[in-house]
Amino acid sequence: MAAAIVVVGAGQAAASFISRHIALGNPQPLLLIGEESHPPYQRPPLSKKYLSGELEYERLFIRPLDWYAEQGVETRFDTRITGIRPAARQVVTAAGEAIDYDKLLLCTGSIARRLPAAIGGDLDGVYTMRNIGDIDRMASGFRDGRRLLIVGGGYIGLEAAAVARKLGLEVTLLEMAERILQRVAAEATSDYFRLLHEGHGVVVRESTGLARLLESGGRVCGAELEGGEAVDADLVLVGIGACPNTALAEDAGLDCDNGIRVDATCRTSDPHIYAAGDCASFERDGERIRLESVQNAADQGDLVARVLGGQDVVYGALPWFWSDQYDCKLQIAGLSLGHDRTVVRAGADASSLSVWYYRGERLIAVDAMNEPRAYAYGRKLIESGKHPTPAVIADPATDLKALAMG
Numbered sequence: 001m002a003a004a005i006v007v008v009g010a011g012q013a014a015a016s017f018i019s020r021h022i023a024l025g026n027p028q029p030l031l032l033i034g035e036e037s038h039p040p041y042q043r044p045p046l047s048k049k050y051l052s053g054e055l056e057y058e059r060l061f062i063r064p065l066d067w068y069a070e071q072g073v074e075t076r077f078d079t080r081i082t083g084i085r086p087a088a089r090q091v092v093t094a095a096g097e098a099i100d101y102d103k104l105l106l107c108t109g110s111i112a113r114r115l116p117a118a119i120g121g122d123l124d125g126v127y128t129m130r131n132i133g134d135i136d137r138m139a140s141g142f143r144d145g146r147r148l149l150i151v152g153g154g155y156i157g158l159e160a161a162a163v164a165r166k167l168g169l170e171v172t173l174l175e176m177a178e179r180i181l182q183r184v185a186a187e188a189t190s191d192y193f194r195l196l197h198e199g200h201g202v203v204v205r206e207s208t209g210l211a212r213l214l215e216s217g218g219r220v221c222g223a224e225l226e227g228g229e230a231v232d233a234d235l236v237l238v239g240i241g242a243c244p245n246t247a248l249a250e251d252a253g254l255d256c257d258n259g260i261r262v263d264a265t266c267r268t269s270d271p272h273i274y275a276a277g278d279c280a281s282f283e284r285d286g287e288r289i290r291l292e293s294v295q296n297a298a299d300q301g302d303l304v305a306r307v308l309g310g311q312d313v314v315y316g317a318l319p320w321f322w323s324d325q326y327d328c329k330l331q332i333a334g335l336s337l338g339h340d341r342t343v344v345r346a347g348a349d350a351s352s353l354s355v356w357y358y359r360g361e362r363l364i365a366v367d368a369m370n371e372p373r374a375y376a377y378g379r380k381l382i383e384s385g386k387h388p389t390p391a392v393i394a395d396p397a398t399d400l401k402a403l404a405m406g
Contacts (some may be wrong), residue, residue: 005308006091006099008081008248009107010034012043012294013277015062016113016301022071024309028102031074031090033081038132039065044294046135048324049161051142052166058342060132084229084252086270103272105287105304106249106260110242110278114144115151120213123275125220125235130242141235144168147222149233153180155323157239159268162325165200172231173204174223179206186342188355192322193325200326218222243356244279244290257281259290263312265307267299273305276300282315289337293321318383331372333379334365347371354378356393377404 005021005028007014012033034040041060049055058064068075083092090098092381115121127138142148143291148164150157153175158346161171171348177183179190180247193202210224222232244259255261259281266274266282277297281290289309299317306313321332328351339357352370356363363386366378377400381388384404392398 003028004101005030005033005103005105006033006101007105007107008033008040008091009109009277009279010036010040010075010077011107011109011297012040012062013107013276013297014105015040016298017107017276017305018068018073018301019063020302020305021309022073024305025303026309028308029072029074031076031099031101032068033076033093033099034077035078035080036131036133037078039063039068039075039077041132042129043054044302045133047129047156048163049128050132051139051140052163052208053134053158057132081248084142084248084273085144086252086254086273086328089272097377102274102309103274105301106268106273106275106279107277107297107301108245108248108275108279111245112242113240115210115213115240117341119211120215120220121238123213123215123220123236124218126238127235128211128238129160135229138235138237142169146170146234147232148172149231150174150239151223151234151236152239152241153177153182153204153206154184154239154241157237158197159323160202160237160239161197161202165197165202166326172203172205172233173197174208174225175206176209177206180204184336185367186336186355186357187341188342188344188353189369192272192353193328196328205384240295242278242292246279246305248324249279257288261288264316266304266315267307274304275377278302284335285338287337291319291337293319295320295337318379320379328370329372331368331375332365333368333375334363334382336365336367339364341390343394345371345393346396347374356390358387358390361387361389363393368375373400377401380404 033280040062067187080094081091082094112130145171150173166172181190209224211224246256249260260275262280278292323330336357341358345354354371354374355363355367367376381404
């Protein structure tokens with residue numbers, strides 16, 4: 001398929017790239033290659049409505065399967081790429097087929113970290129949560145009265161805990177660090193979600209390490225904690241983060257640094273190869289970072305389509321994230337990385353508040369729990385380069401709308 005743009009990885013970044021490519025009227029043919037049997041689908045609902053059974057399989061799809069053929073996009077699902085030949089501009093499938101490309105876009109995503117097999121990570125009943133297959137395998141175990149142990153107090157683990165409690169499971173959550181969300185959020189945000197989960201019956205164990213999982217007949221039946229205490233469990237969910245899927249890039253000699261290194265146009269160290277989404281690392285505010293978020297993947301995929309369509313554009317979108325847990329909607333604007341001060345602003349009621357992050361005098365991020373106005377106006381302030389003092393933000397008399405729009 002000469003002169004084609006080949007996209008490896010059928011996720012959000014790939015879907016965004018293809019949609020923009022078609023919208024721009026770029027005549028260059030596209031080939032989308034994915035390891036899973038599904039077309040690109042939404043991942044955030046996996047740990048929420050899909051796991052709970054509220055969302056049907058087909059409704060996960062970003063576009064219906066027929067749409068790709070209708071738009072002239074060739075697709076190959078259930079196809080694994082095992083190598084890239086940059087000099088020949090080819091990718092090679094597991095079956096040994098060499099496929100030519102003019103430009104290559106790597107949307108290979110990230111891989112969930114697993115517990116070592118030496119401590120029981122490969123036992124039956126131990127799961128990670130990364131794709132449809134993961135959810136399908138564990139969903140039958142999410143039944144009323146069963147005991148779920150979650151290892152890791154990040155957003156994936158907390159979202160799963162909320163679904164599990166809704167379905168009637170007994171939930172214990174272990175976090176090795178001093179508090180849940182320690183890597184990504186301020187203490188006030190951690191406190192909010194700890195209290196939220198404990199209020200719904202989750203046993204939250206912070207500063208608690210896992211020694212090993214216990215087994216009976218090859219299946220997990222519990223865990224031994226550091227210090228010797230045992231916890232019973234019928235199933236275990238491991239939510240200890242993810243690693244960028246850079247194997248293809250590294251084998252092809254592309255520069256990698258906590259992901260595939262890209263410039264402001266998402267181009268790699270090879271001028272004919274681009275990368276977008278969870279697998280890509282890029283510079284922001286003088287630091288090289290990698291973001292695991294739908295918004296980042298969609299924005300970068302869109303950007304690559306514009307770049308290959310001849311537009312002079314660079315990546316500079318403000319990051320944003322969200323999480324749904326019980327009746328709480330968390331919305332995050334910006335990146336709190338490197339903050340040195342936070343201020344808490346009271347919300348409209350006891351279930352709502354916002355946490356504002358500063359680096360020096362600069363406002364850099366906002367966590368808004370059931371506070372959509374704080375999120376919207378905080379985002380506007382950051383995007384417009386306005387930096388109200390912490391005292392102004394903390395003052396309940398401050399009109400955030402006037403502050404952001406003035």
